[in-house]
Amino acid sequence: MGISERKERERAEREQRIIAAARMLAERDGWASVTVRRLAQEIEYSQPVLYAHFENRDAIVGAVSLKGFEELGPTLRASVPAGASPEEAIEAVATAYLEFAFERPALYEAMFVLPSGLRFAKSDTPQVLRETFGAMMGVVDRFCADAEVATEAFWAALHGLAELERHGRIRAAFRSERVRHIVAMFAKGN
Known part of the structure; x- marks a missing residue:
């Protein structure tokens, strides 16, 4: 060497x-x-x-965020059991996303709350972010014609639930019921 x-x-x-x-x-x-x-x-x-x-703290947060996306994408993909129905698949991904948020709160905060310089849906979006978004879109696209917009809505709903629960604004005991409501909303669009 x-x-x-x-x-x-x-x-x-x-x-x-x-x-x-x-x-x-x-x-x-x-x-x-x-x-x-x-x-x-x-x-x-x-x-x-x-x-x-x-360059600065935000760049460090961005680097930590990238590591988080390297964990989240595979976690979401692995959450879907073989032979799962579309409803089971979207429920599995929603549950895995929320579990990730609660099991790794500092990492989740770096990925989705703090300034990091990372951008989605742009030409310079890092591949690992695209792959994580694709893991969500892979279970949403079965329900909607415009899978990208629907995936953004799915992601926004999950992020909202995660943040509200993380800050004690909604009851943690009803997480699975909320996930079932999200699944039902997507299934109705089918």
Whole structure:
């Protein structure tokens, strides 16, 4: 291995260490505690080293978000059992999405609430975001002619439910009933 390959590998490892430390701090202490200064202290790098990898905190949040989408897309796809009916498939994805939001609250917040610089439905949308959206669209398209718009509505409904429940605005005990209502709304459109 040449010097340039080693340096590139070391750079990538530093970047992954920064991302992991940001996620760990956010999970432990909340995103308000994730600052460039605190991250530098946590991983024992200088702030300029962090800025050599990430322009600002939002860029770090964006990198954490990308890791989250690498987890969410496969989670949604794996949630659908083989031979599931369209209604069972959409219910499985809705349930998996909400479980993801509640099992990984700091990661979910980075992905869907905090400024991250990531954009959906644009020419520069990262492939992993497209794949995650596709995992949702794959269960919605059976119900609607305009699958993209319907998937956006499905996603918006799930995100709204996740945020309302995460903040104690709706009763957690009725999550599965709400999911069944969403499934019924899509099934009626069929």
